[in-house]
Amino acid sequence: MIDKVSVIGAGSLGTAIAQLVSNNAEKVYLYVKRIEVVEDILYTRRNLQYYPNTLLASNIEPKYKYEPDLHPDIIFFCVPSSAVRTVASEAKKMIGSDTILVSAAKGIEYPSGKTMSQIIYEETGKHPVILSGPNFASEIIMNKPTVTTIASKEPKVNEKVKNALTTEEFAVDTTSDVIGSEMCSILKNISAIAYGICEGMNLNENARFAVLNKAFLENKEIITKLGGDPSTVDGYCGLGDMALTSISSQSRNHTMGILYGQKISIDEKSSSILFEGKKSVLAVKEICKKNNINMDIIVFVNAVLNHQKSPEIAFIELWRKMV
Incomplete structure (x- = not known):
């Protein structure tokens, strides 16, 4: 069982990932952009904008601000590509020396031509694991049979992220081809x-x-x-x-x-x-x-x-x- 996992972004994918990893982590911190979403989750245990009919796991805690001393085992970046640079810069204060970063953002910065993993590395000094479909968030949160691919050049890092994600319904394929x-x-x-x-x-x-x-x-x-x-x-x-x-x-x-x-x-x-x-x-x-x-x-x-x-x-x- 993993100790602490942070998921940045409480949209459809971020909420689904938080619900998924709550099966394998003691505590999951879900970072939201708007304070009213924190209040919704605290009082209703639901993300009313995206999944009003889904009760979130009790070990998911919504967060509005990044805490410097948190140092989670894994941080998932589940924000739009346009927000990755800003979010990575702001969130680096809570990254510990052993924290693993996972990028679920898809896109290329224009006109720099840099990928999301390159941007995250520039802002944090850490190479993230790549998480790539075929996935629909709505199916993940409903525990439908799903498979995903994660990529890192470090086998031990791949294994730890795989352990955080894997459930009976959610299968994880690993590769070194970042x-x-x-x-x-x-x-x-x-x-x-x-x-x-x-x-x-x-x-x-x-x-x-x-x-x-x-x-x-x-x-x-x-x-x-x-x-x-x-x-x-x-x-x-x-x-x-x-x-x-x-x-x-x-x-x-x-x-x-x-x-x-x-x-x-x-x-x-x-x-x-x-x-x-x-x-x-x-x-x-x-x-x-x-x-x-x-x-x-x-x-x-x-x-x-x-x-x-x-x-x-x-x-x-x-x-x-x-x-």
Whole structure:
């Protein structure tokens, strides 16, 4: 049994992770952005915004401020990619010498081109473990059969995080391929947008899955040239997460792709819905250009999202490059 675990971010994923690790930890501290969420959890034992019907474990304690002397065994970063740098900087005061960091954030900082693990290392001096799907938070908190991948170059660190997460329903696969695992979690969002655009255009299924297959092959090339293991793309955090995110109606990036394929733009600020893939497209495009990597899917998605071309014209140009 692990002593103390901190989960930063009380959104859908952070709350689900806190509930999950409460099975294997004496105490779980769930850090929230708004004080009213602390009050809700204290008085109702529920996160009313995300899971109003789910009773949280009694050993989950909501927190509003970081405590310098806490030094938990593991800290999970479950915040949007846009908040990772700020959160890592603020939370480093409670990181002990033996504290393990886990990044569940997916995305690339633009225009720096830095991944979330690189940002966390810059701010804390520690390399985080990568946690990468195929996961939906709503299924995790409901104890549905789920598998995830964690990646660290240190086998003992992987084992400790695996022990914190594993339950009868939640299986954990481990790998040392940090680059491949993290890039899979980024690229799958772009693949999902591409598939969604095709669906929004009402393209036939042959065409949609041809595009998804091309995205899979391009993801392998990108990860290989960046120093990752191409076989990682065949695994749970690769093909599994890409398929889940691209096809499921629960996927935000899939939904966004559909809307753009129907020529419906989204105002993220007014909707308060975060689409990690949209923020990654420009950064990945720059990385591919710099490393001379084929990026037909990236170009297709970028052209549609940034209104450079209509979905129909962008697709015709992509289709000419399929073989």
